[in-house]
Amino acid sequence: MTVLLPTTVGGHLVELHLIAQRAGLDAEPLWMTWCNAQTASVLEGERVIWVSPVHPRDWRGVIRTGRETWRILRRHRVTAVVTTGSGIALGVIPIAAAHGIPCHFIESAAHVSGAGLTGRVLQHFPGVHLYTQYPQRATGRWMYRGSVFEGFRALPAQACGEPTPIRNVVVTLGTTRLYSFRRLLERLVTILPADADVLWQTGCTDVTGLPIRARTEVPAPELAAAIARADLVIGHCGVGTALASLDAGRLPVLVPREAAHGECVDDHQHQLARDLCRLGVAITATVDDLDAHILHAAACSRVERIGTAPPFRLQQSSRPGRAGRELTRKRFWRAHP
Known part of the structure; x- marks a missing residue:
């Protein structure tokens, strides 16, 4: 079994690396990001699938990542997706959710007063678990389970x-x-x-x-x-x-x-x-x-x-309902170049 960990480089990678350690993942991690000096060193010894960069507001990159996600899911037994974004998550989560795979999106601590663009898009997908790192923002579907700045x-x-x-x-x-x-x-x-x-x-x-x-x-x-x-x-x-x-x-x-x-x-x-x-x-x-x-x-x-940061407990997942599967199977994710 595999937990897919797609992430942008930089702070998003640092956050996901810390949260993955605190989350007690019950399957082998498989990272999905692009290669630079930071990722090559931080993820040394890890299983990694290197993909092309997805830049801010890069919808072509999102669609390209969606196609790569289809190939990854065919080759690996992915049982969950955990990500801190940013744009790469828009290419992965809709495809994974369409396969009935539990998905967890953790908003970066960089977004204090509200969700960023990735979070605002993903909150419209039924069945995706959404996490904020600020307790005052834990409303509706957004849950607070901890922050990378604790401790x-x-x-x-x-x-x-x-x-x-x-x-x-x-x-x-x-x-x-x-x-x-x-x-x-x-x-x-x-x-x-x-x-x-x-x-x-x-x-x-x-x-x-x-x-x-x-x-x-x-x-x-x-x-x-x-x-x-x-x-x-x-x-x-x-x-x-x-x-x-x-x-x-x-x-x-x-x-x-x-x-x-x-x-x-x-x-x-x-x-x-x-x-x-x-x-x-x-x-x-x-x-x-x-x-x-x-x-x-x-x-x-x-x-x-101050001591050890507490566990970051991911929500227990059930399979997405029919509405979630239908929404994430839109042809948009498959047809564009």
Whole structure:
């Protein structure tokens, strides 16, 4: 028996990897994603089916993934689908549900105030189990079973001892291949200490003319090791960046991307920034507000784990009813190129 775990790269992968460990899956996991430095390292030793990327609002990619899902279901005895999205889930869940396979969609913690596009589409499919990572959003079919941010708290500043000189810094902009964040880099080169040793993981951002040694991607183990020894971690306000910092005991400085500047598909990173500030596990600022005082405040702060995160209990599933099977058998999922 197999549990299919389709996921987008970046924070979605990090979330699903953590939740799968907490969910106590009763079948062998089979991952479904595309290959980059992060996925190749995080999923080393796992069973993986590599597929082509599905980008935001990429309906051709969704349809292509749907065709690949038909082939996967013919070759493997899939007994459940568990996913954190994003777009790849739209290609997998309708097909799996049409086969009567229990499906679980866990909305990313990046969506604080409401479901993203994937969640809004999937909530119209009968029989799909829907999960939010925020208890205040557990209404209707949406259930709360836990969050990836459970089990962390910031230490009081005075408990961290003397202010730490900023010698080693990690700057990470995530794995997106569509949206740059040059504004943040331009700001950081003016306020970081000139003698700091900085790892610049910049994704697809154009760094032409900036006095930095940029790397598009960094394998997950290397990035984790760099964060663990860093005095300061700065990044875009993504779930994966936040979790990597917290896991290493670092209080990150997180800067939300802004849709008005073409840095993201929408402004959901602002929502996440507000919630992480509420939890006290990040310092957040806009690009314009970022200054050396904020960097030093983060450098002298630390985060600790509080026990072990509780299990993430998936809803017990029954076979989808006739209405669900009929809805998910629409020719749309099979006929388009």
